[in-house]
Structures are given as structure tokens and as C-alpha cells.
Amino acid sequence: MIVANRKPLEEILEMIRPYKKILLLGCNECVTVCAAGGQREVGVLASELRLSRAKDGNEIEIREHTLERQCDHEYIDQIRPFVGDYEIVLSMACGAGVQYVAETCRSKLVVPAVDTTFLGVTMEQGVWSERCQxxxxxxxxxxxxxxxxxxxxxxxxxxxxxxxxxxxxxxxxxxxxxxxxxxxxxxxxxxxxxxxxxxxxxxxxxxxxxxxxxxxxxxxxx
Amino acid sequence: MTNTGSNIERILDTGGFVVTSECGPPRGADAGVVRKKGELLRGVVDAVNVTDNQTSVVRMSSLSACVILKEMGFDPILQMVCRDRNRIALQSDLLGAAALGINNVLCLSGDHQKFGDHPQAKNVFDIDSIQLIQAVRRMRDEGKFIGGEEIKGKPVLFIGAAANPFADPFEIRAPRLGKKVKAGCEFIQTQCIYNLERFERWMAMVRDRGLHEKCAILAGVTPFKSVGMAKYMKNQVPGMDVPDEMIERMKGVPKEKQTEEGIKICVETIQRLREIPGVRGIHIMAIEWEDRVSEIAKAAGLLPRPQLP
Structure with a gap:
């Protein structure tokens, strides 16, 4: 699978600083298995962002949505009806997913919430390591x-x-x-x-x- | 016989015992530093290694420092690592080195950039040390680039590599040397030897395979400046084997006498190495301590060096 790490909260906050309406997009494939950007991580990140922005008195609206895959048009097309309601898409997929969403939704700014690292395996619960380049x-x-x-x-x-x-x-x-x-x-x-x-x-x-x-x-x- | 003009090759051809040392180029553009280090080695060695950004720290290029030493009358050994250059750049520098009169090349993989002053750098490792040996050999003997095109004006270089009998796994260290020899390596300089017992076991494996007859083994030594340095080498340098009794021996003398003790150990090591069948020379690596090489060589009975016409 493709293994990724979620970016630090501060870095994500900086990317979305000017925006108030955010579509936070998870992916149900590799990043779910490596616990970086699946439905669960979407929920956790959304809570962290809301709390942090509320503390600064700069509240945001976040729609949480997880696609089956962000590397296939077939699934990305599912966000077409509502993506226009948001100022920015924050994708939790690997670099391929982020780019494919950006290619599909050309009028939207799409930014990454994870750092894509390597092709690897699950060694044990919570441990992944590289196997292929x-x-x-x-x-x-x-x-x-x-x-x-x-x-x-x-x-x-x-x-x-x-x-x-x-x-x-x-x-x-x-x-x-x-x-x-x-x-x-x-x-x-x-x-x-x-x-x-x-x-x-x-x-x-x-x-x-x-x-x-x-x-x-x-x-x-x- | 290849006849590369290399002092190492010439001495080996007459059955002689070779002495080499090294000169680390400065972290700046001052040619005077190279000349000063060179002066300290005059009359003491047959050829001088010039390191290639060793420990991944940026320094004056090996080829430039080789040329400075060549102008002083030395026979430099161009060290080349695969970390920083791809096959295009490596082959280009080999042609340049031969054109500038360099006679020897030492093919190395190179330390990982993590140890240096630019750990953020991207590494290359397009080819490895064994493939580099193969490439130089083919360029010289067949006049062909790696890509297969013909070379007009072959680079005539005597081909060396390194071997570390102290790295793991031990059982493949002689087979690995075998691969280097098969690739076309003509001389080997070893990692610093402190554990003579292990080195002797490795040499026995090398002799069993007959590798010492196809490739000259130059045994590497480095004097300790202090017990602190000995401990550092033991604990911090990967692939280095410093037995406890060496540390104890350094500890056993007062601080002001440790330098002399370090040199004494080095001289004794050289004397033992000379007795080991298959050892054809000594490579003295006195890191930033070039002024002591002459003293070590003299005390070990390695002087005077043969006069080559």
C-alpha cells in the first residue's frame, strides 16, 4: 500500500487560514489502512480544526466526506454536486489522490493534509515500513x-x-x-x-x- | 602487463612492498593547504590517496587536489564515490583525470550523506562501487563507455577499491572482495586494522580463494591520538573493530604519553601486518595528522622508499 503521515496541525491550519468553508476529503484505500487519511482521521482532523479555529474566534464550516478512492474519476465525480459550496478542498489522500481531485475540480484549490511517504507493509499494529520504490x-x-x-x-x-x-x-x-x-x-x-x-x-x-x-x-x- | 605509469603498479611488478597514505582536501579553495600536507609526505609514500568529500562533508574536489599533488611530483590516487555523481559525471571525470596525468583511481560507494554537512542532500548511487570498477576496467581495456559507445583515447588508470574485513556479515567479506576482483580491481586498501586476529582470518579466506594473487592487498592503519579517539572509533564509527585490550593499553599510559603510545601501537601493527602472507603494502591513514606519517613509516622500517625512474 501507499503509506502516508498526517501533516502537523499547525501546517494544515496555515494552508487553510484565509478560508471559512472547507471540504475535508478522506480516502477509503491505502491511507485508511495506514491510519493517515481514512474516515476516522477525517473526523479527528475536523474536530481539531474546528476547536483550534473556534479558540481563535475564527470559526469554520467543515464538511467531512470520505470517498471510496480519490484516484478514480468514478468516485471523485460524487463530490461534483456540492464541491462548489466550499472555498477549498483539504484532501487526506496520497499525493496521487490530491492531484486527481485537483485535476477534476479545476476551479477549486485542493491542498494536502498528509505527506505521502512510501510503498510499504503493515509490520504490526501502528507500524509500517518501506518495501518498494x-x-x-x-x-x-x-x-x-x-x-x-x-x-x-x-x-x-x-x-x-x-x-x-x-x-x-x-x-x-x-x-x-x-x-x-x-x-x-x-x-x-x-x-x-x-x-x-x-x-x-x-x-x-x-x-x-x-x-x-x-x-x-x-x-x-x- | 597494463603499464599505467602508476607507482603502485610499478612497485608491485618488481615484487616490492607499497606504502600509501592519504591527503584530505581542505574545506576551502586554498591550494596551499594541499601543498603543505603534500610536503609532509614527500619521500615517505609511493602514492597518495585524495579523498572525495569524505564523510559527506563538502571539500575541494578530489581531482583538483590530485592535480596539485601531481604538480609537486606525487602519484595521486583519485578517490571516487558513487554518492554524488551519476554514470555520466563519473565517466567524464575519469577521462579528465587520465587527461591530467592521474594514474590511479579508487572506486568507492561513499559514506551516506547523513554523516556530513548537507544531510538534506539528494544522493545519487546510480551505480555502485563494484559496477564502477567494472566500468573503469572496460573503459581502459576495451575502450568502451558503460553505454557501449567507443572511447577515443582510453583512460589508462590503475584500478583500486576498498575492503572492510571488519564489517558484517563477516562470512561474505572475502566473497565480496572476490566480486571486486572479478569486476577488475587491481589493488585493495583495507579499513583501519586494529583487530589483527580477525584480519588474519579474513586474509586466510582471501588466500583460500587466491584473490591475493590477482589483486594486491594494502593493509590500512590509523594511529590513535588519544584514548578518546580510540573509544570514538570503537563506538561511533560503523564497521570499525577496536578490541578492548587496545583501549586498555591506551588508558594505561598517562595522557601526555598517549600520542606516543598510539604511534607505537600503529608501528607494531604494521610490523605484524608485513609478516602476513598476501599483504603487499601498507596504507597509512593519519586523519588530519599527516605530519606523523613520516615518523610512523620510519619506525616501521618502511623507509627509504624505492626510487622509481
């Missing part, structure tokens, strides 16, 4: 199912570097060394011979470096 050219078959691009701080394809110590990365004692994980896994799988193969320079054209990406399936198009 969407480079567009997966090599997990070569690295024991653990991604060196996402999990090594230097994205080394032939690691580990000299800073790997006690299974941890040189940047932080709390961060696992991705290459230690790869080696442990290759050992478990009896594939250590793979470690000795040099992984050649990567073709980054399939990643962000190749420019904005788009995928098309002709067979599915209407």
Missing part, C-alpha cells in the same frame, strides 16, 4: 525476495557496504541492513552462489528517471 524493473528473483533498491540506504546492487554492523545500517542503529537481510535469506534458500554474481548497472529508464510514467492496456480500453 516502484523502479519498474523488478530484480527480487536475484536477491532472495528482498529489494536492495528500497532497503539499502545507498540502493547498492552489489552490497553490503563497509558500514553494515551487527545487521544494522550505518545510517541508523534502528534500520536493518538490507544486504544482511538478503544474505540471510540467500543462505536459508541455499542460494549463496547468487551472491557471487555481479549484478550489472541498472537501467533506470523504467523508474522516475525516465520521466513521468504511464501504463496502457489496449485490450482493456473502451
Amino acid at each position: 516502484g523502479c519498474g524493473n523488478c530484480i527480487l528473483d536475484k536477491t532472495g525476495g528482498i529489494c536492495p533498491i528500497a532497503r539499502c540506504a545507498k540502493s547498492l546492487l552489489n552490497g553490503p557496504c563497509g558500514g553494515s554492523s551487527g545487521g544494522k545500517c550505518e545510517i541508523d542503529k534502528e534500520v536493518d541492513c538490507g544486504w544482511q537481510l538478503i544474505i540471510d535469506r540467500l543462505q536459508e534458500l541455499g542460494q549463496m552462489d547468487r551472491y557471487e554474481e555481479i549484478i550489472p548497472v541498472k537501467d533506470w529508464t523504467t523508474a522516475r528517471d525516465g520521466g513521468p510514467r504511464k501504463r496502457m492496456r489496449e485490450d482493456l480500453r473502451l
